[in-house]
Amino acid sequence: MSHTLHRRGSVESLKKDIVFLALPAHRYNDQDIPMEEVGAKLRRFMEIGLEQGCICIGNASTGNLHTLGGVQQILDSTTSGATVHCVFDDQEKAIAMMQALKEADLGMSVVVSGLFDMLGECCQKSGLHMHTVEYSLGIWGNTSGLPAEPIMEINTMCGHGMVSVGRIQDVADKIKKGRMTCEEGGKELAKTCTCGIFNWKRAAEILAEIAS
Secondary structure: OOOOOOOOOOHHHHOOOEEEEEEOOOOOOOOOOOHHHHHHHHHHHHHHHHHOOOOEEEEOOOEEHHHHOOHHHHHHOOOOOOOEEEEEOOHHHHHHHHHHHHHHOOOOEEEEEOOHHHHHHHHHHHOOOOOOOOOOOOOOOOOOOOOOHHHHHHHOOOOOOOOOHHHHHHHHHHHHOOOOOHHHHHHHHHOOOOOOOOOHHHHHHHHHHHHO
């Protein structure tokens, strides 16, 4: 499964939330080639994402744009064993990313998470075919103890649960009191999602809803 899979929200909101993940397949394409070459391919994946207009990149082993302080720090910290990510907020940019990755032919495994129908359209326009499809079936059982849906929409943008409910509520409270803007709040929450899959722009829109 992918930690990018379980995002929640309306169709309109999730249209602005597309995550690309790349990593070498263990014992398949990380063997018999120099480790520095594997790391270079992963770095190139993120560079392509930036060229195509992604809003965030991250390395699961070291951090993201909001924690490491800049693009070069992330690229320099990426080695052969990394899992790297790019987040997009626009379908056309995601299509351009797919086309660029197809042309680059990096030889890395790539997972793309988003609305199923939209990603199918992206693949079709990019001249790609889906290899494997995974669905998130949501949360089953007694859900009475879960926080409000807008909080869950932000919380599930970090697949490892590093953006806690309490922290989201604290940031929303600061926005209500005028101590932080919604954009600042989205970027602040993004800091603890080390992987870099957190969509701070979408989070800012949801925070505006919570704080209204």
